[in-house]
Amino acid sequence: MIDHKQFSSREAFDAKLAETIDSFQPDLLVLESFMRILTPEFTRHYEGRLLNIHPSLLPAFPGLHTHQRALEMGCKIAGCTVHFVTAELDHGPIVSQGVVNILADDNADSLAARILKLEHQLYPDAVRRFAAGQLRLIDGKVLSHDNAPATLMSPQPN
Numbered sequence: 001m002i003d004h005k006q007f008s009s010r011e012a013f014d015a016k017l018a019e020t021i022d023s024f025q026p027d028l029l030v031l032e033s034f035m036r037i038l039t040p041e042f043t044r045h046y047e048g049r050l051l052n053i054h055p056s057l058l059p060a061f062p063g064l065h066t067h068q069r070a071l072e073m074g075c076k077i078a079g080c081t082v083h084f085v086t087a088e089l090d091h092g093p094i095v096s097q098g099v100v101n102i103l104a105d106d107n108a109d110s111l112a113a114r115i116l117k118l119e120h121q122l123y124p125d126a127v128r129r130f131a132a133g134q135l136r137l138i139d140g141k142v143l144s145h146d147n148a149p150a151t152l153m154s155p156q157p158n
């Protein structure tokens with residue numbers, strides 16, 4: 001484990017992180033509950049081979065507390081977005097999106113739970129497509145063989 005608190009700056013933490021990751025020569029990095037904003041040096045180094053899934057329909061609600069913010073805005077739909085990570089937080093090129101209806105009695109937890117089910121479909125699917133060579137970032141644009149449409153989930157009880 002690499003603990004960011006042991007480093008005096010984001011740059012130093014990210015440099016150690018990248019050094020450690022590179023020793024494994026990975027084809028793809030997949031962020032999961034990774035809560036530290038990554039430096040431009042790091043995101044540039046892994047450009048086109050670093051994915052994130054964010055629990056909102058980007059470009060709406062980048063950052064934190066997305067479900068609460070969607071509810072407060074009175075949104076009728078919400079969802080999640082798989083994207084390639086760039087220096088600008090939650091603004092990288094979009095790979096795929098999943099959509100759920102927001103129900104009248106939803107709270108942040110019930111909405112999060114419904115969206116999480118979609119995340120568990122979309123994220124592995126994106127990794128599978130990347131591994132199969134069907135998903136690439138070319139000149140900052142997503143190149144996808146099947147041009148994946150949004151995944152829709154009809155309202156259903158948790």
Ligand code: NHR
Pocket residue numbers: 031034035036037038039040043052053054055063064085086087088089090091092
């Ligand atoms: N880094 C870059 N450069 N670009 C992205 O798109 C990133 C990223 C790092 C993480 C995941 C992201 C999410 O989808 C992610 C995407 C952390 C924060 C944050 O504010 C925001 C979004 C995401 C992850 N982090 C605070 C920070 O100062 C710390 C918050 C905390 O510790 O609770 O790093 O959700």
